[in-house]
Amino acid sequence: MSNILDDKLKAALASREERWIRRRLPDPIPSSSASSSSSPSTPILIDFNSNDYLSLSSSPRLRSHFLQKLSRAPDILGSGGSRLLVNGQAHHDLESRLSKFFNSPAALLFNSGFDANVGFFSCIPQQGDVVVYDEYVHASVHDGVRASRVRKEDRVGFRHNCVESLRVVLGRVKHNWERHSGTRTKKNSVFIAVESLYSMDGTFAPLQEIVEVMEDVFPAGNIHLVVDEAHSTGIYGDKGKGRVAMLGLEEKVLARLHTFGKALAATGAVILTSVLIRDYLLNYARSLIYTTSLNYANIIAADASFDMLEDGTAEQAASKLLNLSLYLIQQLQTRLSTFPERLISLPHHLKSLPPLSRYSHPQLHSLPLSPIIPIMTSHPRPLSSYLLALGMNARPITWPTVPKGKDRIRVCLHTGNTKEDLDRLVEGVVRWANEVLDAGEVEVGMVGGGRETGTGATLVASKL
Ligand SMILES: Cc1ncc(COP(=O)(O)O)c(C=O)c1O
Structure with a gap:
């Protein structure tokens, strides 16, 4: 067999080694x-x-609560297939619970936060739309946008947490759109992607100020904020509902992502959004459609963790x-x-x-x-x-x-x-x-x- 592939892969890894950036699993x-x-x-x-x-x-309370729920549940193993083929009652019930808990019109589960971001950003922004993102936003947002129909020149970063930089970028987008005799302003939308708490820096997005700039520069409303709450879930806001809820900005945000794998000690994620967007994701988000949905035990684990949020733990x-x-x-x-x-x-x-x-x-x-x-x-x-x-x-x-x-x-x-x-x-x-x-x-x-x-x-x- 030819060594061509092996040689290329080895050279890439050696180059990383050389630059001191080779990744390895920790012991x-x-x-x-x-x-x-x-x-x-x-x-x-x-x-x-x-x-x-x-x-x-490592909470003994959550552990025994989870095991009790597990022992009572009708289904615990597997999930049988994609959500589109097998809509488990437990999945449906958890989504209903989460849309109520988070005060959102609709909720849609994904197998992970990564899948959720990729699914959302690869299909919701439409051709001709612009995605503006904080320079520190998670890799999954970049992967989603890259897979979308948004052109490369219409994906624009702004300086981390800098509202002035955001204003400049949005001003430029608006100016470019107006040069096309305003047709893009009438036909297209801008999406802003941020995290409420950034995982590498521990910094908070100034969500209120971001909303003000959005409304100021695009008063017609064709601009939408998407907030990744992966690191805020469970920690901030009433009963751990996150920073969007803490700031009372639910109505100003098009979609929120909450993940279950961090503070909730489970796995999976939920996108909170409108009924229409949920329906669209069910039809176009490939990371949701072409994968086996979370197994029942995962759903029960997430549900048990949300009990810990609801009871004040x-x-x-x-x-x-x-x-x-x-x-x-x-x-x-x-x-x-x-x-x-x-x-x-x-x-x-x-x-x-x-x-x-x-x-x-x-x-x-x-x-x-x-x-x-x-x-x-x-x-x-x-x-x-x-x-x-x-x-x-x-x-x-x-x-x-x-x-x-x-x-x-x-x-x-x-x-x-x-x-x-x-x-x-x-x-x-x-x-x-x-x-x-x-x-x-x-x-x-x-x-x-x-x-x-x-x-x-x-x-x-x-x-x-
Ligand atoms: C900000 C952010 N968003 C999304 C994800 C992905 O979430 P998950 O681990 O559930 O795939 C992560 C995880 O590293 C994250 O830090």
């Missing part, structure tokens, strides 16, 4: 349920990595989570301020908050606190390895997942973390930074996917 981590029986040589890591923000995956867990976030930011603000910025620092949006100790308690709850706290460093891999050796799992995030020069370790907090866990994290980060500085070999100015081999950072990481 398997023993599950928490196996913790008591795991050997001393496989210590349980403190989780600063998963998206299980509310620690529901999630709100309590979220409050604890955001207090942990506040505590960690306070510690990092103080402890990282003396290090060179390129070596280790908080991102601008967390550094620029006045020291949090100056806020009174009620004011704290209006702060933009999230469970996602990036710690910026030009040496994310050595820092992550160092923390791993100390029993903490905080992953390095590098280009191409984030822009060049914005490497970091991303700390994801969970309700199940303790203040002692956070103290340990802060101590570990500070100790690493001091050791790197003491080693004196590190080029603190180095950025991006630069190879760290031979630098003080690697030496410090490998000493452990």
Whole structure:
């Protein structure tokens, strides 16, 4: 057999290796349920990595509630086929429940958030329409838009969370449309794609301001906002309904995406939208039509998690989570301020908050606190390895997942973390930074996917 294909694939992987961006699966981590029986040589890591923000995956209450529901359910295995062929009662019931819970005219389940974004953006924007997206929006939105009939020049990014940049982009779209004697203004629509909480930065979309700019530039209303709430679901708003609901913007948003795989400890996703769009998706969204729908056990798991939202469990867990976030930011603000910025620092949006100790308690709850706290460093891999050796799992995030020069370790907090866990994290980060500085070999100015081999950072990481 020819080696042509193998050679090309190997060359691509080698090139990634060379540029220090080759992806690999992390080593398997023993599950928490196996913790008591795991050997001393496989210590349980403190989780600063998963998206299980509310620690529901290890909640004994949710576990027994789910098992009870499962044992009572008429169907639990498989789902039998595509939603279009086999419309399970459980699927139908969950959609009805979610449209009521989220106060939406209609709800449509997808197998994942990825499938939902691809399904939506590949078919709802029509030929001649424009999609304007935040530069940090999720890969699934890009994949959807690429598969759509929207022309390449009609897919336009704006600067992350920058309302002024959005205004400029929309102004340009409007100007171009008017040059065509206004016919496009009368015939076409603009879609804006944002996330309510960005997964790599822990920043919030200024949804209210975005709506104001949209209405200002396109007062005729042929402009539509689509909000991905993957990382906000369960944490923000009344009973964890998300940030659109928290801000009372349900009527201003064409579609919302809530995923079940993160804070809800389940799998799958729902798009909340109009009856018409739901119907259109059922007819044109290929990621919904040509796939086996979520199996019954998945539906029961998601339903059990929504019980935790409805009974207030999630709100309590979220409050604890955001207090942990506040505590960690306070510690990092103080402890990282003396290090060179390129070596280790908080991102601008967390550094620029006045020291949090100056806020009174009620004011704290209006702060933009999230469970996602990036710690910026030009040496994310050595820092992550160092923390791993100390029993903490905080992953390095590098280009191409984030822009060049914005490497970091991303700390994801969970309700199940303790203040002692956070103290340990802060101590570990500070100790690493001091050791790197003491080693004196590190080029603190180095950025991006630069190879760290031979630098003080690697030496410090490998000493452990
Ligand atoms: C913002 C955002 N949207 C969508 C998705 C996809 O969701 P799912 O994991 O359910 O496929 C993710 C997951 O990484 C995400 O972070």
